[in-house]
Amino acid sequence: MEARTTTLANAPSLEERAYRVRHNALRMGEVQGQGYIAQALGVADVLAVSYFHALRYRSEDPAWEGRDRFLLSIGHYAIALYSVLIEAGIIPTEELETYGTDDSRLPMSGMASYTPGMEISGGSLGIGLGIAVGMGLGLKRKQSDRFVYNLMSDGELDEGPTWEAAMSAGHWKLDNIICLVDVNRMQADGPSTGVLNFEPLPAKWEAFGWHAQRVDGNDIPALVRAFDAARALSEPKPRVIICDTKMAKGVPFLEAREKSHFLRVEQHEWTQAIEALDAGRKS
Amino acid sequence: MSRTKRAPWRGATPGPQDPNKPRLTTSAMIASLAGEGQRTSPAPFGRALVELGKTRPEIVGMTADLAKYTDLHVFAQAYPDRFYQMGMAEQLLMLAAAGMAHEGFVPFVTTYAAFASRRTFDFISQGIAEEGLNVKVCCALPGLTTGYGPSHQATEDIAIFRGMPDLTIVDPCDALDIEQAVPAIAAHDGPVYMRLQRGQVPLVLDKYDYSFELGKAKLLRDGADVLVISSGFMTMRSLEVAKLLEADRVKVAVLHVPTIKPLDEAAILHEVGRSARLTIVAENHSVTGGLGEAVAGTLLRAGVVPPRFRQVALPDAFLDAGALPTLHDRYGISAEAMARSVKGWL
Numbered sequence: 001m002e003a004r005t006t007t008l009a010n011a012p013s014l015e016e017r018a019y020r021v022r023h024n025a026l027r028m029g030e031v032q033g034q035g036y037i038a039q040a041l042g043v044a045d046v047l048a049v050s051y052f053h054a055l056r057y058r059s060e061d062p063a064w065e066g067r068d069r070f071l072l073s074i075g076h077y078a079i080a081l082y083s084v085l086i087e088a089g090i091i092p093t094e095e096l097e098t099y100g101t102d103d104s105r106l107p108m109s110g111m112a113s114y115t116p117g118m119e120i121s122g123g124s125l126g127i128g129l130g131i132a133v134g135m136g137l138g139l140k141r142k143q144s145d146r147f148v149y150n151l152m153s154d155g156e157l158d159e160g161p162t163w164e165a166a167m168s169a170g171h172w173k174l175d176n177i178i179c180l181v182d183v184n185r186m187q188a189d190g191p192s193t194g195v196l197n198f199e200p201l202p203a204k205w206e207a208f209g210w211h212a213q214r215v216d217g218n219d220i221p222a223l224v225r226a227f228d229a230a231r232a233l234s235e236p237k238p239r240v241i242i243c244d245t246k247m248a249k250g251v252p253f254l255e256a257r258e259k260s261h262f263l264r265v266e267q268h269e270w271t272q273a274i275e276a277l278d279a280g281r282k283s
Numbered sequence: 284m285s286r287t288k289r290a291p292w293r294g295a296t297p298g299p300q301d302p303n304k305p306r307l308t309t310s311a312m313i314a315s316l317a318g319e320g321q322r323t324s325p326a327p328f329g330r331a332l333v334e335l336g337k338t339r340p341e342i343v344g345m346t347a348d349l350a351k352y353t354d355l356h357v358f359a360q361a362y363p364d365r366f367y368q369m370g371m372a373e374q375l376l377m378l379a380a381a382g383m384a385h386e387g388f389v390p391f392v393t394t395y396a397a398f399a400s401r402r403t404f405d406f407i408s409q410g411i412a413e414e415g416l417n418v419k420v421c422c423a424l425p426g427l428t429t430g431y432g433p434s435h436q437a438t439e440d441i442a443i444f445r446g447m448p449d450l451t452i453v454d455p456c457d458a459l460d461i462e463q464a465v466p467a468i469a470a471h472d473g474p475v476y477m478r479l480q481r482g483q484v485p486l487v488l489d490k491y492d493y494s495f496e497l498g499k500a501k502l503l504r505d506g507a508d509v510l511v512i513s514s515g516f517m518t519m520r521s522l523e524v525a526k527l528l529e530a531d532r533v534k535v536a537v538l539h540v541p542t543i544k545p546l547d548e549a550a551i552l553h554e555v556g557r558s559a560r561l562t563i564v565a566e567n568h569s570v571t572g573g574l575g576e577a578v579a580g581t582l583l584r585a586g587v588v589p590p591r592f593r594q595v596a597l598p599d600a601f602l603d604a605g606a607l608p609t610l611h612d613r614y615g616i617s618a619e620a621m622a623r624s625v626k627g628w629l
Contacts, residue, residue, distance in 0.1 A: 130382070161406070
């Protein structure tokens with residue numbers, strides 16, 4: 001069985017995985033002194049459940065045909081994905097020091113041509129779900145039972161192509177797509193409510209023919225239940241898990257910052273951030 | 284402040300009719316470019332793709348509600364399970380094609396050139412080309428091939444796509460060119476944009492010692508006075524012009540350049556440098572950013588400068604609606620209009 005599950009003896013708990021993902025993200029943030037740290041901390045639990053509960057993959061062979069595909073539509077969340085790819089053994093830990101530096105395999109915005117385990121070049125926001133539709137159709141052509149996960153931000157709900165893809169996935173009944181929407185309600189210009197209101201979300205997705213769940217994206221047992229339900233669903237529908245997350249989750253003094261889309265953190269604060277994270281670590 | 288359009292409107296109110304010059308009608312969205320009595324071949328793109336599909340099971344067809352108008356319906360009828368109707372959603376069309384290519388398939392994707400170039404540029408660029416994915420975007424209504432006005436006239440598609448790194452751009456002349464280009468672009472590992480004619484497509488190049496090779500320009504006829512460098516159906520028009528000018532003892536060479544990018548710079552430099560001739564670039568495209576400027580840049584960079592350089596191309600403007608023959612004449616890309624221009628430049 002190639003799937004990574006938490007039932008393996010001596011495997012770290014999902015909470016511990018999420019802690020390590022956050023820890024990796026903070027260390028990468030320190031290299032740059034700034035960045036999309038708040039998003040990485042917020043989505044760490046979703047990534048931990050994805051990579052250590054749900055996804056099938058081989059660390060030593062990221063292009064393995066039998067893998068579940070995981071698309072990072074939000075290119076600037078690369079720091080978050082690198083953090084989990086390091087924890088998953090797909091990227092060596094020592095590369096963490098190169099994040100965002102010249103000639104690194106870990107550029108600030110995620111690109112498939114740079115990084116093992118990065119399936120697509122996201123970043124031009126709103127493109128992931130459409131590619132997932134094509135992959136979903138392609139996997140069915142190949143009679144593969146693998147899933148395509150697409151991680152997108154709530155900001156990408158503003159983009160028209162997201163809804164073209166949502167309508168298409170419903171039309172084709174692509175039950176091999178699981179879309180993860182990170183709803184942290186913070187966009188480049190401020191809170192989403194003031195940028196472009198996207199609610200009511202479950203009703204919108206359901207109207208497009210999707211099976212929709214909404215969970216607290218920082219509640220690991222709730223995420224596990226939602227992923228299990230999405231994977232086990234027998235209805236021929238694409239599935240979306242709307243994950244309400246808290247920006248900078250796990251580091252209280254960063255959670256309190258208002259301008260959290262692109263966090264600037266003073267040099268001395270990185271140590272404090274890791275200490276704060278450690279204080280909340282569940283053993 | 285009101286920006287409501289006021290007179291003069293672009294069209295004219297009905298006036299006295301000239302009995303010798305009846306008003307032509309716009310006709311269907313896509314009219315055949317074949318002249319009276321000209322030989323044609325039906326649906327060369329669709330038929331070539333069906334043929335190729337026999338040996339290439341990974342080829343799939345995808346469209347945005349324009350299968351019939353791009354001849355992809357021929358493929359759809361032959362291989363219904365390899366045809367994907369993606370709805371009138373061009374952005375999704377390109378992304379889904381990217382996803383299919385990620386999974387190892389070779390999608391031939393069709394829509395109109397105006398929509399592919401203007402509406403989906405980012406999706407082809409970031410979804411397909413940046414990753415070097417094997418998607419072939421094949422588009423009807425390139426340049427001025429419909430009378431429906433600027434919404435459907437892709438007079439700047441090549442200018443737009445030339446800016447995209449790693450994208451191969453093909454502008455075939457006729458049915459033979461299209462038929463031979465289909466397997467050639469399928470054999471090329473990477474993204475391609477190809478301009479199409481559909482329906483009854485003129486057949487011209489079978490009378491010449493010619494075969495399509497991706498990336499190669501071919502001299503179709505030689506001539507000591509004028510060198511025409513052309514692509515698309517303007518190669519057909521240039522060959523007609525060469526024949527028209529025989530009556531005036533003007534000898535016209537025609538270099539057909541069906542691959543716009545990468546450009547066959549060696550062949551162009553060779554032909555221009557071979558003798559001092561009036562050099563004309565003829566294309567079904569805006570004067571801005573197409574083959575003409577690509578050739579001019581090539582010549583200047585190499586220091587190979589012809590005595591005179593002219594372009595037969597569409598003006599940098601939103602063009603009129605109307606009947607195609609009227610419009611081709613008005614904008615100088617009919618054989619007669621082009622012949623008049625060439626004579627004026629001699």
